[in-house]
Amino acid sequence: xxxxxxxxxxxxxxxxxxxxxxxxxxxxxxxxxxxxxxxxxxxxxxxxxxxxxxxxxxxxxxxxxxxxxxxxxxxxxxxxxxxxxxxxxxxxxxxxxxxxxxxxxxxxxxxxxxxxxxxxxxxxxxxxxxxxxxxxxxxxxxxxx
Numbered sequence: 001x002x003x004x005x006x007x008x009x010x011x012x013x014x015x016x017x018x019x020x021x022x023x024x025x026x027x028x029x030x031x032x033x034x035x036x037x038x039x040x041x042x043x044x045x046x047x048x049x050x051x052x053x054x055x056x057x058x059x060x061x062x063x064x065x066x067x068x069x070x071x072x073x074x075x076x077x078x079x080x081x082x083x084x085x086x087x088x089x090x091x092x093x094x095x096x097x098x099x100x101x102x103x104x105x106x107x108x109x110x111x112x113x114x115x116x117x118x119x120x121x122x123x124x125x126x127x128x129x130x131x132x133x134x135x136x137x138x139x140x141x142x143x144x145x
C-alpha cells in the first residue's frame with residue numbers, strides 16, 4: 001500500500017477546475033479601455049449651431065458641409081481643403097443637379113466666412129443650400145443662446 005491520498009498506483013489526479021481569475025482580469029481591463037475610448041470615438045465634429053424658432057429636423061441629409069470655429073471645412077465629416085471644395089461641389093452638381101447641400105457653421109464663426117463658403121458652393125453649380133440651425137428650445141435647455 002502507498003501513502004494516504006496517493007490515489008491508484010501513486011499518481012496524483014489532475015485538477016479539474018478552471019481558474020477564471022486571469023480571464024476576469026483581462027475582461028475588466030478591456031471594459032475599462034472601451035469605456036475610456038468610447039467618448040473619443042464620437043462621430044462628427046463639435047459645432048455650436050445657431051438657434052432659431054423655426055428650426056426643423058433634417059430627415060435625410062445626404063451632403064453636409066461643416067465649418068468649425070477654426071474655419072476648417074468638412075464634407076460629411078471628411079476634411080477638405082477650402083480650394084478643393086468648389087471642385088467637389090462641381091462633381092456633385094454634375095451627378096445630382098437638384099441635390100440640397102446642408103451648410104453647418106459654428107455660431108461663433110464670422111458671418112463673412114460662412115458666406116464665402118456658401119458662395120463657393122453656389123458657384124460650383126449647387127443651387128439649393130440650406131443653413132442648419134437647432135431649435136431655440138433645445139439651445140435654451142443646454143444653457144446657450
